[in-house]
Amino acid sequence: MLNKLALFGGNPSVHNHSSLRISWPIINNDDYFSIKKVFKEKEFSGRGSKEIINLEKEFANFHGVSYATALNSGTAALHTALVSLGIKAGDEVLVTSFSFIASAMAILHNQSIPVFVDIDPNTYNIAPSEIEKHITSRTKAIIVVHMHGIPAELNPIIALCKKYNLKLIEDVAQAPGARYHGKLVGTFGDAAAFSLMSQKNLATCGEAGILINKTLSQKNRAEMTRIYGEIIKNKESRVYNSFTLGWNYTLNPLQATMARTQLKKFNNLTKSIQKKGKKFSNALKKFHWIETPKTPVNSESVYHFFRIRLKSEMFGYKNGGRFRQAIQDALNAEGLNVRHYQNTPLPCHPVFQNKEAFGRGLPWSLNKEKVVYKISDYPNTLNVIENTLVIGAIGLSPSYLLCEGTIEKYIKGLNKIDKNMNLILKYADNLDYIPPWEKIPMQSDSYNSKYELLL
Numbered sequence: 001m002l003n004k005l006a007l008f009g010g011n012p013s014v015h016n017h018s019s020l021r022i023s024w025p026i027i028n029n030d031d032y033f034s035i036k037k038v039f040k041e042k043e044f045s046g047r048g049s050k051e052i053i054n055l056e057k058e059f060a061n062f063h064g065v066s067y068a069t070a071l072n073s074g075t076a077a078l079h080t081a082l083v084s085l086g087i088k089a090g091d092e093v094l095v096t097s098f099s100f101i102a103s104a105m106a107i108l109h110n111q112s113i114p115v116f117v118d119i120d121p122n123t124y125n126i127a128p129s130e131i132e133k134h135i136t137s138r139t140k141a142i143i144v145v146h147m148h149g150i151p152a153e154l155n156p157i158i159a160l161c162k163k164y165n166l167k168l169i170e171d172v173a174q175a176p177g178a179r180y181h182g183k184l185v186g187t188f189g190d191a192a193a194f195s196l197m198s199q200k201n202l203a204t205c206g207e208a209g210i211l212i213n214k215t216l217s218q219k220n221r222a223e224m225t226r227i228y229g230e231i232i233k234n235k236e237s238r239v240y241n242s243f244t245l246g247w248n249y250t251l252n253p254l255q256a257t258m259a260r261t262q263l264k265k266f267n268n269l270t271k272s273i274q275k276k277g278k279k280f281s282n283a284l285k286k287f288h289w290i291e292t293p294k295t296p297v298n299s300e301s302v303y304h305f306f307r308i309r310l311k312s313e314m315f316g317y318k319n320g321g322r323f324r325q326a327i328q329d330a331l332n333a334e335g336l337n338v339r340h341y342q343n344t345p346l347p348c349h350p351v352f353q354n355k356e357a358f359g360r361g362l363p364w365s366l367n368k369e370k371v372v373y374k375i376s377d378y379p380n381t382l383n384v385i386e387n388t389l390v391i392g393a394i395g396l397s398p399s400y401l402l403c404e405g406t407i408e409k410y411i412k413g414l415n416k417i418d419k420n421m422n423l424i425l426k427y428a429d430n431l432d433y434i435p436p437w438e439k440i441p442m443q444s445d446s447y448n449s450k451y452e453l454l455l
Helices: 029-041 050-063 074-084 102-109 128-134 154-164 216-226 253-284 320-333 379-387 406-419 421-429
Strands: 067-071 092-096 113-117 139-145 167-171 191-195 209-213 307-310 388-391
Touching: 029 253, 050 067, 050 209, 050 253, 067 074, 067 216, 074 102, 074 167, 074 191, 074 209, 074 216, 092 102, 102 113, 102 139, 113 128, 128 154, 139 154, 154 167, 209 216, 253 406, 307 320, 307 379, 320 379, 320 388, 320 406, 320 421, 379 388, 406 421
Parallel strands: 092 113, 092 139, 139 167, 167 191
Antiparallel strands: 067 209, 191 209, 307 388
16 A cells, blocks of 8 residues: 555655745845845835845846846846847847746737747757747847756857847846856846746745846936836936836835845855755656756756656657656645646747737737747647646745755655556546647636637
């Protein structure tokens, strides 16, 4: 009975899944005292806040750059990156087909047109070999996402940007602290956007974002975008004149001050995460049917998500999707939860399929040539979605990796599965299976079956 899987009536390996993860972010008295100080000084407005100014300086120094702009979310940082680099409405921006929706949604916020590029099946990042065929005379920028904390292969992408005079934006939301050829990611592009929301490796008490720019002109444009298109100078009165289109992307000083204390501890935290991530990868090597995260040569991952590939072919089993679903069901039944994180390529989200953004076809109608999003254009993305899983039920992987005993419990549960593989394969054969991307709901409370607003 000890080796009988919970999926087939045995006892679960873990009865309380929450015991497998620690609370995130990790906070101590430094964080409490910094927030207490802001309350004591009643510094609640982000406009002219010394906490925000100091965060910008410290974040820029950490990355060895001159200009950083604090914003109220990572999505705002991505949008502001586009504005700061002069990307216009109707311009095409290349972006990975496999990421969180913000990587592409920010392009729409700028009324630019996302053009999706398939991924490298090993690193889950944008595939350099797939980029050039998508470049047109309308292409103005590439957003490179360092997915799951694994650095993208930047050198060939930088070469393409130089060849075609394109701006390079790094989306570092999942990868602060990661390194490419010894250098921190976020320092290679013309701009870099970071998220510091509460479930990121570098986290604060809520939502926050930071943008890195290369020039003072770009920094100034970013600051105008942050506050209604106004020019606001430190230590001078606000005159409330808007010189261009802007938003209210102002950060709260409470988030800024905790981000500052977290930044001071971040190098040590990153080293701990990397140590545990490598330990888990090494422990999984005993399972010939599991492939662990792959990091490019001369790069360092920060394991924001720990994604494993399941290799059904090792058992002569041809349907990888069924096999993945069977393993997912078995682990979840054991209390050792795993998940997809993303269940469809970004271009297959209804917002892109139906081109429902600003109405009247905008921004796509700004280009004469139609941009078409076909699911068959992203085979590597589909393969990853169907054959891989992320460790954990919720949140980021470091909260699991740093929890004492969690790695060992996952290994023990996988051992149970390994010893019952014949039953797992039979279970897979009998599943009522459809690919994950075919499960997207076609209706909601706000939209009818044609995704038209109900008025």
